[in-house]
Amino acid sequence: MATIKKKIKNKGNIAVWGRTLLLILLALTIVFPLYMTVIIAFKQPTEMTNDVSGALALPRHFSFQNFIQAIQTTDFFHTIGNSLFITIVTLIVVVIFHSMAAYAIGRKMNKHKSFNFLYLYFISGMFVPFSMLMLPLVKETSIIGIDNKLGLIILYTVFFFPMNLLLYTGYLKNIPLALEEAAYVDGATTWTTFWKVIFPLLKPMHATVIVLTALSVWNDVMTPLVILSGGSGKDTTLPLAQLLFQTQFGTNYNLAFASYLLALVPILILYLFAQKQIINGVVNGSVK
């Protein structure tokens, strides 16, 4: 009996060690590039070497020179302002309108075929590659005269609708219909029911939608690159400005990485806030 227990214990130990090792490896795949980014951001171009020990070594002395230069080169405060404006407005529009649309479609799709068709139609948008739409969109936006921030916000609102619709309708299934019925009996209209009951209950999904949409919008290079190309550059977003570091003749990694780290800060802060909401949402959901 004792030996069996010991064997089980040993087996358990091996499994735990195996899992720990795997997690360490997975963590390394994230930590290592991050480490490289940080040290390169602080190094001088002269410190960049091709041998492994040199590449991994810490910078000889830490200076924020690269960051200052990156801020100047990218016109940081202007471009991050554009990026923030586009991201924040997109998020507000997306959360309000996508949740409203998802509520209408999600609650009716089981009863009405037309809503079910709408659902499938919009979801199918996920499978259309951007490159296919790119050229017509460039033409369209420039003809209408929205090859600017406004155009980007509109395009993002459309691009992220399929995924957000999927997320919101999926989460709506967890919200009992009885809550809405209770609100109707209490005297609410559909409009008030949505804003007073459903919208607050979608909070965990708002957090998810915000994080996913913000990440994609914030980091997107392609859309601003093609849409804003006609503009004078006043609408340039941060990732677009960061393209400056990659020239035909080489890349200034030190400046580029310093700039990437700067660009990481707002999205990291957002994630830290939203993460708490997501976890809260999961906990609330478990208590019926």
Place this chain on the structure above:
Amino acid sequence: MANLSLSHVNKVYDNGFEAVKDFNLEIEDKEFIIFVGPSGCGKSTTLRMIAGLEDISSGELKIDGKVMNDVEPKDRDIAMVFQNYALYPHMTVFDNMAFGLKLRKLPKEEIKEKVVHAAKILDLEHLLDRKPSALSGGQRQRVAMGRAIVRNPKVFLMDEPLSNLDAKLRVQMRQEISKLHRQLGTTIIYVTHDQTEAMTLGTRIVVMKDGVVQQIDTPYNLYNKPKNMFVAGFIGSPQMNLLDATCKVKDDEAYLEVGNNKINLPKEKSEKLIKENYADKKIVMGIRPEDIYDRESLESDVDKVMLHAKVSDMEMLGAETFLYFDINGNSITARVDPKTTIKTGDTAEIALDIHKIHLFDKETSKTIIN
């Protein structure tokens, strides 16, 4: 405070399923009406039609004389308590109860006064700042009631409000609902599948099956004068014993043959059978478990029919004992004194009270005589 009338109400779903068929009911002010029946009998659908949460396919619903078929739920002046309480999880108890009043744009002071008053009635005062997730099942149930009470509606609708509570709490809440009805004097329509709730709470009970009303009557009449076999079997626990029998007539007196046993009938039952030509026809005999006695506790055998049967099982419940007999393939239950010395496997002599026998038509299931 309102009268309610449903006439020829039907509910047909898009797929053709008829959930409620020709429902007719007049509800007087301050009545406590219970809709009872097995799952899927249409009782909740009827309640939801009254609430306005389901469309009425045909027929007419009137509240206080006004036709309500196409009136929005919010304009019907009703309040509903849901099976899963449907409390808004993101609001405190106070906000949950105040929600309906806020929507009606009542002054803040009045809302507070009403909510606190309702909270006092339901003993929720100390919980007003809590969220529903921090409440026990019984407390949530009371908040759901509170949300209905503060509105002071014409009609209260309750959809199996106690079915999520444990047995002990259910008894307690049942008494509280009964007390509330006396206190508030509002018309209540209450849906349940629990016949104990139905019998204890209702002033009148509507028994439904497959969308059709079987009987609308007082609890006493439902138990003692069921209109058909379904009601007889549904109301009462353990349920009424129903035995296949053949009606025989000899010398102008009808009696029943149940297997090899001959069961004489009292005069009025015998006459009714002869008058309605049931001679030599198959009918169903019903008798409640408490109308079957074991020999030992029998004080007099006048008007009793004695049968011999083997006890296949017994259940001791403390205050009473259930004996399960097998008579010609029919299982019958007797509720007897717990002092009985009969044991499982014994062949015992049992007595049926012939005055308490109910007779049903086997084909139509309708009652011939109670």
